[in-house]
Amino acid sequence: MEHEExxxxxxxxxxxxxxxxxxxxxxxxxxxxxxQMLVGIKDGRFFLGSFHCIDKQGNILLQDAVEYRSIxxxxxxxxxxxxxxxxxxxASCRTSCHVDCSVxxxxxxxxxxx
Numbered sequence: 001m002e003h004e005e006x007x008x009x010x011x012x013x014x015x016x017x018x019x020x021x022x023x024x025x026x027x028x029x030x031x032x033x034x035x036q037m038l039v040g041i042k043d044g045r046f047f048l049g050s051f052h053c054i055d056k057q058g059n060i061l062l063q064d065a066v067e068y069r070s071i072x073x074x075x076x077x078x079x080x081x082x083x084x085x086x087x088x089x090x091a092s093c094r095t096s097c098h099v100d101c102s103v104x105x106x107x108x109x110x111x112x113x114x
Contacts, residue, residue: 028108029054032099037062039089040096045069047089051099058091 037051039060046069049062065084099106 031105036100038098039094041093042095047087060089062087
């Protein structure tokens with residue numbers, strides 16, 4: 001009987017620490033809301049927009065997004081841009097992600113992967 005109670009208390013402590021680390025991650029991401037984010041994808045395009053949200057799968061939603069892509073070198077401008085509005089960028093397509101924020105906040109975002 002004592003053994004069962006010990007197992008229950010261990011389970012409660014473990015789930016509480018998992019919840020607190022999840023809440024900590026949510027708090028860190030909330031600080032990044034509505035900041036400018038530059039996201040690169042596998043085909044070489046970049047999207048710059050206001051960070052709106054991220055889901056459990058890692059898909060990013062950008063608001064007021066602008067697409068930047070490389071065009072032919074014969075053109076006077078090496079990149080072309082177009083306004084898209086709100087877009088969803090799947091985690092599977094993403095190659096890079098940069099947020100306009102302080103170094104400390106960038107480091108906290110990196111820790112989310114761990």
